[in-house]
Amino acid sequence: MTITRVIKHFPVTHTLLAGVLALSPLGVACAMQAQSAQFQQTVQQQQTRDQLQKSQQQQQLHQNVSDNAKLPLANNTQAQQQIEQADRAQQDRDRAAQQDLLNRQQNAADLPRVLPQTQPAPTGGG
Numbered sequence: 001m002t003i004t005r006v007i008k009h010f011p012v013t014h015t016l017l018a019g020v021l022a023l024s025p026l027g028v029a030c031a032m033q034a035q036s037a038q039f040q041q042t043v044q045q046q047q048t049r050d051q052l053q054k055s056q057q058q059q060q061l062h063q064n065v066s067d068n069a070k071l072p073l074a075n076n077t078q079a080q081q082q083i084e085q086a087d088r089a090q091q092d093r094d095r096a097a098q099q100d101l102l103n104r105q106q107n108a109a110d111l112p113r114v115l116p117q118t119q120p121a122p123t124g125g126g
Contacts, residue, residue: 041109044105044108044109045105048101048102048105051101052098052101052102055094055097055098055101058094059090059091059094062087062090063087066083066086066087069083070083
């Protein structure tokens with residue numbers, strides 16, 4: 001008869017509510033981990049954009065220096081060709097570096113996220 005009295009005092013809604021409250025920290029932890037992973041991805045994307053922008057600025061600066069170097073050599077076609085060849089080689093290196101950066105960013109985004117598992121509470125027995 002004691003069991004019947006306990007069941008009457010704990011209706012199903014109270015039991016469900018207790019279950020939801022017991023599991024809510026797990027849901028909050030999962031949501032926080034998802035937000036953390038999304039934040040990390042956003043930060044990585046911003047860093048990639050910043051690096052690409054910096055690379056483009058450096059390319060523009062290099063091109064300006066190269067253009068200025070060509071001016072005094074306007075009558076020397078061999079020197080002009082060497083400068084242009086050096087420019088093309090530098091542009092190829094820059095393009096390869098940018099593509100590598102984009103590939104690494106894409107590969108990092110494709111990797112599965114490993115979330116740390118919560119450790120069970122230590123028990124008193126030993």
